[in-house]
Amino acid sequence: MALADFARRFEDSLNRRGTVTRVEKGWRPSIIGFTGYGSTRSLHVLGRTVMADPDAKPLFKPLRLPTSTHSVVKEALEHAEKLSETAQRGWRQFFTTQVGFLPVTVRAGDKVISTRTDRSGYFDVLVQDHGLEPGWHEVVIEAAAAEPITAKVLVVNPSASHGLVSDIDDTVMITWLPRMLLAAWNSWVRHTNTRQPVPGMAEFYREVLADHPDAPVFYLSTGAWNTLPTLEIFLTLNGFPTGPLLLTDWGPTPTGLFRSGQEHKKTQLRNLIITFPDIQWFLIGDDGQHDPLILDELAREHPRHVAGIAIRQLNPVEQVLSHGMPEAIDDPRLDGDDEARYGVPTIRGADGFELLAKLNQLKSRRTSRG
Template identity: 25%
Template sequence: MRHALRRVAHFFKRLVHLAASPMRRDSGRGGTVVHPYRGYGSRQEAFVMGRVYRQPAPARMIPRRGALRDVADVARRMLRRGVVRVEVEVRLGDNVRRVVTDRDGYFSARISLASPLPVALSWHRADIAVKTVAEGTVRTRAEVYVPSQDTDLLVISDIDDTVMFTGVAEKLKMLYRLFMKKAERRTAFPGVAALYQALHCGASGRLERPILYVSRGPWAIYEMLEAFFQLNRIPVGPILFLREWGLSWRHPWPRRATDHKRDLIERMLALFDGVPCVLIGDSGQHDPEVYTQIVKAYPGRIAAIYIRRVDSSPERETAINRLREELVGSDCELILAADSLKMARHAHHRGFISAHGRRAVRDDVRAHPDA
């Protein structure tokens, strides 16, 4: 009994430590904070998003490290409040855009690149400034990814149950692995890192294709997802597309994510006009249906659909197979796969990835058969 209690205490200690990890970057800073998200764009326009919020500094008697500091930092995260209707200036090269934050403190700047960015670079720096009455100008920087003009493929991937275990059936297993077994890598599906690295690098192994990730989760978990990607060596991509849940005491439920995924895909197809796209999702939600609609609405734009099978229901598999039959005769094939290796084999056959990339996926999947 005592041993079990120690394990439970260890579990919650690690859980609080993980929840507090994003706060360690600010070194205990309170007041107004400008938190940018990784930006993206084409040679014609770019997008930079972020949030402006106020947060309390930790009390002086709180130690810099340890369980007590973790608890204090979790509380500080919960007490963050967005700064409403404040002007945000975003400067990318010689291009400037000014926007104001919304009711939750979020901002989204669409920057027309009248002054071109250096073509030899894919990553660019955006300077962000917010003027406050009490603290003067608060400044920060954001990374902005603009792929080269010869980009041959765009990859758009779901996160939940596609890259990482998040389904209801897997939640306990995921938490056990993460906090009890200290096996953080295994919260990602085997072969995912190798597959996405191969897609990012292409058949030549030298490309830097844009990979865009979308999740149903709130922007509040952005930092934790970013840490998860880095921990698992998954290409971070230009941006993680999340959504603002808008939770409050008067509205305790998330706002509806109406057509959240489809809207983002259509926006990316318009931004990277003419570039073929690969869509990756899972069978547990509506990814196959949404992706099939996209194929029909944008003929010739979707090169392949990869669906990870996470639902063992025969009815669900039958429904997905019917969708696959609807795409027969189009330029797109829908692949329903139990693991990353089947996706990698098809991607190599289509010339999306190299033989080396396919072997890397195979080796990782075979090394973790029970994951």
């Protein structure tokens, strides 16, 4: 038996025993709704079911959707600040007992879809012809023996011509910790103000999106779904645009002990291109891991779907913390390399302010040419 098979069976056995123990204590399945997304034609509704104590406060209560843009921003900040002040240490949200193969029903717009969670308790339901208008909505998720919940979903405007996809760790957030400890840090540390934003990145994102008010924003990370609450709080408190997070599940797979972070990013990027075939994407990452290679590959394969690439360059200390060496993993490239080869403009900088300056230079050159 392969090591991955043994680990997977051990995890399943441990989880079954944990489920039985918690049921005897009066615990019941609980639904965690992630932020879903889609077009006016199809919609991804995401979430997970875990065992939870019905008498305990929920680990994370999703943000209610107000009616106006002003109230969205105001309530988001108030919600994040309150969670940041009152949240318990997050070890409970990392060590969960998932409920696999549980019947789940999703009610989105005009459609009702029934499915089951996977072996790790996750579900990703594709709802076709849902009838929802562009904008933020709430869908209802029900599961056997669990209280129904509502989850946020973003229906992207069909007129949107551009979008933004951003990495999180080392791209928008600095922790000054080795990469292998980031998941524990994100999940266990109590206060979001202990995680520092990369200087100028929120301002850089606002400038990138200034001419595209309908542009959807996605955050793509190899972090575990368990870290979603603290990451959403961090992004809100530090002024980053709101958008769905595309995280992953840790643990054994049929081919290895851990899921491939590179394959996760490649798969999600291609899913976005398939879901939104008319959108050109601004892709933002860092050179601490494999982002330059992944984004370069996407630009090579789908140049008409990539509007531009921005890479945050880590300093030598951050490089060591990221992967153990003071230099970037992938071959360093210069600004404009991808533009020369694939027609995709590319800029690099140490922080958001440097990237912003290079973006403005790029715009000036284009204006002068025009």
